[in-house]
Amino acid sequence: MNATNPIATDATRTLEHNGSQDHHVLSGAEVLLRVLEDEGVEVVFGYPGGAVLPIYDALFKRDKIRHILVRHEQAAVHAAEAYARSTGKTGVVLVTSGPGATNAVTGLVDALMDSIPVVCFAGQVPVPLIGNDAFQEADTTGITRPATKHNYLVRRPADLAATVREAFLIARTGRPGPVLVDLPKNITAGEAPYTSGQAPLHRSYRPQVEPDRAAVRRAVEAMKQARRPLFYTGGGIINSGPQASDALRRLAGMTGFPVTSTLMGLGAFPTTDRQFLGMLGMHGTYEANLATHGCDVLIALGSRFDDRVTGRVDAFSPDSFKIHADIDPSQINKIIRVDVPVVGDVGRTIAMMIEEWNADDSRPEAEDLRHWWAQIDGWRGLDSLGFTQDTAPSAIIRPQHAVRRLYEMAMATGRDTFVSTEVGQHQMWAAQHFQFDKPNRWLTSGGLGTMGYGLPAAVGAQVANPDALVIDIAGEASTLMNIQELGTIAQYRLPVKIFILNNQYMGMVRQWQELLHGSRYSESYSSALPDFVKLAESFHAKGLRATNMGELDGVIAEMLAHEGAVLADICVAQGENCYPMIPSGAAHNQMILGPEQDGKPAEITGAGRMLV
Amino acid sequence: MTTPEETQVSAVISLLVENESGVLARVIGLFSGRGYNIESLTVAPVEDLRHRSRINIVTSGTQMVIDQIKAQLSRLVPVYRVVNLTEAGPHVAREMALVKVVSTGEHRTEALRIAEAFRARAVDTTAQSFVFELTGATEKLDSFIDLMRPLGLVEVSRTGVAAIARGPQTI
Ligand SMILES: Cc1cc2nc3c(=O)[nH]c(=O)nc-3n(C[C@H](O)[C@H](O)[C@H](O)COP(=O)(O)OP(=O)(O)OC[C@H]3O[C@@H](n4cnc5c(N)ncnc54)[C@H](O)[C@@H]3O)c2cc1C
Ligand SMILES: Cc1ncc(C[n+]2csc(CCOP(=O)(O)OP(=O)(O)O)c2C)c(N)n1
Ligand SMILES: [Mg+2]
Numbered sequence: 099m100n101a102t103n104p105i106a107t108d109a110t111r112t113l114e115h116n117g118s119q120d121h122h123v124l125s126g127a128e129v130l131l132r133v134l135e136d137e138g139v140e141v142v143f144g145y146p147g148g149a150v151l152p153i154y155d156a157l158f159k160r161d162k163i164r165h166i167l168v169r170h171e172q173a174a175v176h177a178a179e180a181y182a183r184s185t186g187k188t189g190v191v192l193v194t195s196g197p198g199a200t201n202a203v204t205g206l207v208d209a210l211m212d213s214i215p216v217v218c219f220a221g222q223v224p225v226p227l228i229g230n231d232a233f234q235e236a237d238t239t240g241i242t243r244p245a246t247k248h249n250y251l252v253r254r255p256a257d258l259a260a261t262v263r264e265a266f267l268i269a270r271t272g273r274p275g276p277v278l279v280d281l282p283k284n285i286t287a288g289e290a291p292y293t294s295g296q297a298p299l300h301r302s303y304r305p306q307v308e309p310d311r312a313a314v315r316r317a318v319e320a321m322k323q324a325r326r327p328l329f330y331t332g333g334g335i336i337n338s339g340p341q342a343s344d345a346l347r348r349l350a351g352m353t354g355f356p357v358t359s360t361l362m363g364l365g366a367f368p369t370t371d372r373q374f375l376g377m378l379g380m381h382g383t384y385e386a387n388l389a390t391h392g393c394d395v396l397i398a399l400g401s402r403f404d405d406r407v408t409g410r411v412d413a414f415s416p417d418s419f420k421i422h423a424d425i426d427p428s429q430i431n432k433i434i435r436v437d438v439p440v441v442g443d444v445g446r447t448i449a450m451m452i453e454e455w456n457a458d459d460s461r462p463e464a465e466d467l468r469h470w471w472a473q474i475d476g477w478r479g480l481d482s483l484g485f486t487q488d489t490a491p492s493a494i495i496r497p498q499h500a501v502r503r504l505y506e507m508a509m510a511t512g513r514d515t516f517v518s519t520e521v522g523q524h525q526m527w528a529a530q531h532f533q534f535d536k537p538n539r540w541l542t543s544g545g546l547g548t549m550g551y552g553l554p555a556a557v558g559a560q561v562a563n564p565d566a567l568v569i570d571i572a573g574e575a576s577t578l579m580n581i582q583e584l585g586t587i588a589q590y591r592l593p594v595k596i597f598i599l600n601n602q603y604m605g606m607v608r609q610w611q612e613l614l615h616g617s618r619y620s621e622s623y624s625s626a627l628p629d630f631v632k633l634a635e636s637f638h639a640k641g642l643r644a645t646n647m648g649e650l651d652g653v654i655a656e657m658l659a660h661e662g663a664v665l666a667d668i669c670v671a672q673g674e675n676c677y678p679m680i681p682s683g684a685a686h687n688q689m690i691l692g693p694e695q696d697g698k699p700a701e702i703t704g705a706g707r708m709l710v
Numbered sequence: 711m712t713t714p715e716e717t718q719v720s721a722v723i724s725l726l727v728e729n730e731s732g733v734l735a736r737v738i739g740l741f742s743g744r745g746y747n748i749e750s751l752t753v754a755p756v757e758d759l760r761h762r763s764r765i766n767i768v769t770s771g772t773q774m775v776i777d778q779i780k781a782q783l784s785r786l787v788p789v790y791r792v793v794n795l796t797e798a799g800p801h802v803a804r805e806m807a808l809v810k811v812v813s814t815g816e817h818r819t820e821a822l823r824i825a826e827a828f829r830a831r832a833v834d835t836t837a838q839s840f841v842f843e844l845t846g847a848t849e850k851l852d853s854f855i856d857l858m859r860p861l862g863l864v865e866v867s868r869t870g871v872a873a874i875a876r877g878p879q880t881i
Contacts, residue, residue, distance in 0.1 A: 243736060244743050248787040251731075268787060302728055302790040428781035431774060 126258050126290035127156035130219070130281070133262040135162055136294065139190050141181060141561055142166070143174040147194025149221025149234060152286040166561055166590060168554065169582035171198050175205020175276075176551050176580070177558030179214045180541045184516055184559045186339055188270050191218040196234030199241070199280075204548060206245040206276045211545025212362060213337055215274035217265045218246075224284035225253055238280045247275030252282065255290035257299070264299050272305025273426040274337055305425065309442030309450055317397070317421040317438045318454035324395035324419075325466035326473075327355040330378065330407075333362030333544070334400020334424060334444045336537050342445030343367070343537040346399065349448050352455060354467060356474055358386040360401050362544045365534035375474065376483070379407040380680050381526040384482035384689060385474050387678070390415050391686040392473070398422045400444040403433040404545070405709075413685030423447040482678045483530050485694050491648030497524060497599045497670040500650060501531040501571065504597060507654045513567040515539060518555035520576030521547045523605035523676045528571040550579030556594040557586050567595070567658070574600040574667075575624050584637035587663045595657050596665040598630060601672045609675045613690075634665035643667040682709035720749070720770040721796040722803050722873045723780060726881055728788035729755050729763040736786050737765060746779050747771060750805070750848075750870035762790065764881075766873050768803075768848075793881050795873050803873040807851045808833070809842045813862030821861040828854050839864075 124132070130153060134142070141164045146154045157165055168174040171193045178189025189209075193202050199220040209216045223232040239251045248268050250261050258281075265277040321327060329350060335342045343366045350357050350373055357367045358378040367374055376383030378390050390396070396418040401407070403422075408414040411433060420436040422429070423444045430439040440447050487499040501524075508515050517532055518541040519525040525542060534540050541559055543551035556570040577598055587594055607622040631641030640660050644653040650668070657664040677692030727733050734753055741748050749768040756764040769779060776794065783792045795801040809830070811821045818840075825832065825842050828850070834841035844854055848871060855866055875881070 239732060240735070243732070243739055300728060300787050303787045426785065428778065428785050430781070432778055432781075435774075 123289055124292050125152060125156065126255055126281070126286040126288055127152040128160070129259055129290045129292045130262060130286065131156050131160055131163060132292055133259050134190065137263070137266045138187070139163055142190045142192050143168055143177045143181070143558065144192030145169075145171050145174060145194065145198060147198050147221060147234070149195035149223060149283050150192060150198075150219075150281075150286070152283065153192060153219070153221070153281070165192075166557070167586065168557070169585045170580060171201035172204050172550065173554035173557070173580050173583050173586070175202050175209065175216060175218065176543075176548070176554035177561070177586075178216050178218075179205065179209050179212070180518060180555035180558030181562045182215050182558075183336070183541050184538050185562045186538065187562075188215040188217055188266055189558065191216060193218065193220050194234070195221040195223060195238065196236045199236055199238040203242060203245050204546075206242055206278065208543055208546040208548045208551065209276035210245060210247065212543065213274050213333060214276065215269040216276040217269050218276060218278045220278060220280050221286075222251065222280045222282040225282045226284070228282065238278070242278045245276070246278045247273075249278040249280065251280040252285050255285055255288060258285060258290045259293045260296045260299055263294075263296075267298065268303060272303075272307075306427070306441050307425070307443045307446065309423070309440050309447040311450065313438055313440045314447060314450045315454050317423075317440060318451055320395050320419050320421065320438065321353065321355075321397065321451075321455070322460045322462060324355075324462050326389075326392060326394040326470045327353070327462065327467075328389050328393040328396055328418075329355055329357040329367075330360075330390065330396055330398045330401055331357060331363045331366050332360040332399065332401025334402075335363055335366035336400075338400065338443055338445035340537055342400075342443075342448060345445055345448040345452065349452050349455070352452070355397075356389055356471070358382070358390065360404070360407055360544075361529055361542060363401060364529060364540045365537045366400075368535040369533045370535055375478075377529055379404075380409070381530065381676055381678065382407075382680075383530075384480050384678055384691065384695075385477035387680065387686040387689055388477050389474055393418045395419045396421065398424075398436070399448065400424060402429045405433075408433060409680045409688075410683055410685045415686075480691070480695055482691060482695055485692065487647070489647060491646060493647040495644065495647055495650050495668060495670045497527050497601065497668075497674055498531050500597075500599060500668050500670060501527045503650060504569070504571070504654055505532045507651070507658060508567060508569065511567060511658055514563070514565075515567045515569065516541065516559045516563060518542065518552045518559060518568070518570045520552035520570070520572045520579075521549045521606075522573040522576060523601070523609065523674070524571055524573045524599040526606075526676045527599070532571070549573075549576035551576075553577060553580045553583045553596065554586075556596070557583055557590075557592060560592040560594050561590065568593075569595045569597055572596055572598045573605060574598050574602065574627055574630070575604045578628075581633070584634070584639060584663075584665075588638040591662065593660075593662050595663070596634075597657070598665065598667050599670050600627075600630070600667050601670050601674065602627065603672055605674070606676070612675065613679075613681065630665055630667040634663075639663040639665055641665050641667070643669065645669045716772055718770055719773060719776060719796075720768065721776045721779075721794050722801065722871060723767045723769060723783070723792060723794050724873055724881055725765045725767070725783055725792050726756075726790040727763050727765060727786075728790070729761055730788055733763070733786075733788045734765070736788070737767075737783065740782055740786070741767075741769075741779075744778075744782065746775065750868075752805075752870040752872050766871055768871050791881050793875070795875055798875055799879075800876040801873055802876060803847060803871045804845055805848055805851060805871045806843065806845045806869045807855065808867045809844065809855060809858055809863065810839060810865040811842065811858050811862045812839045812864045814838060817861045821858060824854070824857050824861070830854065
């Protein structure tokens with residue numbers, strides 16, 4: 099071999115000559131696949147290209163792992179995220195070098211923000227070419243360093259197996275997140291040792307899992323003296339696993355305390371339970387936000403005081419004693435100063451809280467709790483999510499009503515149901531009006547707020563849960579951001595239901611323009627929309643449309659009854675706003691309510707307009 | 711009026727990291743990405759087998775920000791230990807400067823006199839110039855440089871701070 103072909107190394111030659119006789123001689127690509135099998139990987143979402151051809155060749159020869167061919171690398175990551183979120187396993191992605199890797203970046207940041215365990219393998223030009231501006235070369239580890247929990251460039255075949263194993267360890271343990279492994283083509287094409295049982299590469303990585311008993315004891319002491327307590331639960335409980343949700347249900351049951359959840363935590367506690375106050379934050383319920391504002395002991399469990407939740411930081415839950423359970427020490431006192439931090443896995447923390455709660459008989463004053471609940475029930479009486487739907491057949495469908503009917507009719511099927519969303523008003527209406535009584539059923543892009551998440555997420559959830567009902571509650575604008583995934587849905591015959599709340603606007607943008615920018619609807623109208631029904635049909639799916647109340651239930655019923663993929667274009671009221679709303683920079687007790695709740699026009703300050 | 715929450719404090723943070731490619735980029739990227747200050751940064755391997763390096767960072771911010779910096783650094787996979795030396799107790803922090811002064815006559819004699827007072831060594835001497843080497847606390851280097859300014863100071867090269875806790879305890 100000559101120097102101009104650095105891909106054909108000595109190792110490949112060895113392989114060509116005695117690969118079949120000598121079982122110890124594996125290519126890097128084969129080693130990669132074996133380690134994936136060791137890690138229990140069943141599905142990989144990916145897209146081929148020159149730099150990953152050795153891996154695709156190995157996949158072809160060894161069909162233990164299912165490869166799902168997406169239509170865009172961003173979608174591969176979102177699908178892997180939903181696969182992970184809906185199963186508790188780690189999602190796996192395979193992309194080529196250069197554009198393959200850069201296309202994956204949005205997905206990686208999305209997984210980083212939402213703490214989703216994903217391992218992404220990217221092809222890279224051969225090691226000797228790195229730095230030469232080679233064809234389809236990108237500084238992938240440089241680009242993805244702030245986009246991942248950790249990343250690697252494998253430079254030596256000897257490091258391959260240990261690196262891949264450590265990538266999985268880091269993705270799923272501690273605070274989960276995306277890990278990228280950059281694989282130069284000479285490493286995958288060349289020979290590499292298949293090794294196991296090595297010491298981890300980084301002895302420096304030691305997440306703190308076990309909570310400190312003394313801290314938990316201090317937390318529970320405060321809970322026992324609370325007069326107006328509140329659990330503020332988040333995505334960390336979902337990360338921790340179903341046993342954490344179970345423990346939360348027990349703890350809430352024995353304490354009788356009210357529970358509110360972030361967007362990311364929905365389903366950790368049954369949203370239909372009487373103790374559940376609804377979501378808190380920018381589009382949270384009146385009762386959840388006023389309880390957050392007025393509580394005297396706030397128990398944050400796996401939630402991170404995001405700005406969508408806190409609103410104006412100096413006015414956030416001003417009089418409460420704050421307990422914060424989180425596995426990531428950097429979340430403690432990041433935004434809100436807390437009184438008792440508990441670092442560790444929240445499932446274990448809750449279990450320990452239960453032990454400490456039962457350790458003696460002291461309990462909060464029953465009278466105090468009764469009074470607190472009476473106050474909460476008073477706020478509840480406002481019915482902040484209430485709306486009136488004109489039921490005449492010709493009436494315009496309100497998006498909230500469409501979601502409620504979708505929920506009711508989906509429940510009536512009795513099927514295990516997973517919901518993904520895009521980003522915008524429809525996402526908030528889905529959070530408010532769809533109910534989740536189990537964890538891992540709600541798949542949404544919270545931290546990054548990535549339009550284009552929902553459709554590939556539905557792909558990932560359906561691949562992971564082939565018998566389940568998977569619904570993507572979508573907006574028409576977001577759907578177009580990864581619309582090509584209709585191809586993936588067709589190829590694998592995934593029976594996903596795409597439920598578009600089509601308001602012909604980037605509704606969330608339109609709402610902010612109405613409230614903050616004098617109703618100047620700059621570039622937020624969804625013009626030149628495709629005919630979604632025909633679009634669905636051209637991708638071999640069923641297309642349906644409801645334009646008024648008379649058609650809504652029929653379309654939902656037909657969608658749910660159909661065995662294959664369906665895209666339902668639900669034409670909804672165009673000017674609907676999502677309420678309640680805490681405008682940026684406002685406090686929880688300065689919520690804007692909807693017209694049905696006698697909402698007054700918003701008063702938004704100049705400073706608030708600066709915020710996002 | 712500034713509340714205690716807003717008071718800016720300065721801190722010397724020392725980290726022990728895996729000596730691997732990209733580790734410095736992770737540390738620096740964290741500072742630039744999150745908008746933290748770096749006033750000085752030094753890095754060098756500190757173990758026999760050169761497996762681990764020590765990074766010393768002088769930074770400033772509110773106490774909440776300093777605590778965040780420490781927590782965020784601890785999160786990086788190749789980081790073993792992070793210590794805020796300023797908080798951990800008494801410590802020694804030193805840096806070295808090479809200071810070039812070009813002058814003749816009275817200025818030259820004056821420069822030499824001040825260098826002696828500061829115990830700076832002339833490590834290079836020509837008829838028109840000196841290069842002084844000076845080690846000490848940042849403030850000492852600052853005042854030496856200030857004094858040299860009117861005496862023909864033309865160039866300064868500083869190492870940044872290396873720091874270590876006093877007494878028997880280690881990082
Ligand atoms: C248009 C739009 C509007 C939004 N409006 C709202 C809103 O009104 N209300 C709202 O709540 N959100 C809203 N969000 C979402 C918001 O941006 C954040 O994503 C969300 O609030 C964060 O949820 P979380 O605090 O549960 O944290 P997550 O992002 O889910 O993070 C999980 C936390 O738990 C910790 N953790 C992880 N694993 C464990 C473990 N095993 N044990 C212990 N801790 C663990 C992590 O360290 C982290 O701190 C909105 C998003 C969009 C796009
Ligand atoms: C990739 C990306 N670009 C821009 C935005 C900003 N943004 C947030 S919501 C939204 C409009 C979404 O419109 P649509 O999908 O129709 O949902 P609707 O709000 O109308 O329900 C936009 C543009 C975003 N979140 N993500
Ligand atoms: Mg829309």
